[in-house]
Amino acid sequence: MKVKRILSGLLAVAMVFSLTACSGIMEPKKNDGKKTVGIAMPTKTLERWNRDGAYLKKKFEDAGYNVELTYSDNKIDQQVKDIESLIADDVNLLLVATIDGESMTQVLRDAKDMGIPVIAYDRLIRESDAIDYYVSFDNYKVGQMQGQFVIDKFGLDLKDKSKSYNIEFTAGDPADNNATYFFNGAYDTLKPYLDAGILKVPSKQTKFDQVATKAWDTATAMTRFQNILGSNYSKGKQLDAVVCSNDATALGVLQAIDSDYAGDNKVLLTGHEANLAKIVDGKQTMTIYKTSANEAEVAIDVGKAILNGEKPDADLIKKANWDFSCKYDTKTYDNGKKVVPSYLLTPVVVTKDNLQKELIDTGYYKLDKKGYPKNAN
């Protein structure tokens, strides 16, 4: 192990130049005696990952650690390389929001061999026994809340079959472990109403693989939905709701509805994240809001405990005294190699009606002159 560390130290020195030269995103490890946290984020193209990365970096630095932060442009190979570099740089802790839940096995085996603890951030990393903890929102619950929203909004009642609604689904990236949890949470919640014929899916696309959106890409979601509208709704059939797993996909569906839907009813559109302007405009009906600052807060406290040589468990929640809810779960997230102990936060439903209370009054956002929320930090 020691020899490996020395070798990797040498490798790190050699790599410093190539790294800073090629990606420009990592600074060389400082030789100041402080411990270093390596953070691997997926992409800068979605606002949330920029927020998460910046917040994690700042808070770890405030707590006295050095931080090396990488973004991998949603490219799996790039993220593997970035993590290899962090390992070679001898970081003391790795925090990874993975692009592909199944492609990290080898690189994280190296981390484990080097004694570097790993926290899977937001997305579970599969097929690896190197993952020490998982910090995320309750992903299944995100989907359940979307499904329940549809039920409540339409006032669905299993005993009343006099009215039916047409609904479609759009899910996320098959490579992202979260995506099936979001979809299953929503689908399972709505299934009794689908089985009863109260909800109908004219496209018949109800399996995750049929409704998934590679890389959560907005344009891909749009094209698929234009096809759905063209094939199923062109003859005046009314579309009542689309359950979209996140806001990037909801945006694509919205674009398709704007351009290709002939009906004039307001389509109920779910999402999750931060299409807040679309919520204010009434174009997207709801979003499941995940306060990533809170998610980062939990990851930081778990990370600090690990770096202090502790073995965090449910007690961490008691000690931390956070002003948001978080549960410790040792049963749900089996990654194929182990059940990963998880800290799961609870998201909130945000609509036009409670946006002020949930996001502005809480200080997460400010309203700009036009009345749209903008980041308060």
Ligand code: BGC
């Ligand atoms: C995250 C979502 C995000 C999506 C696309 C998911 O794993 O949980 O918050 O919208 O990835 O980046």
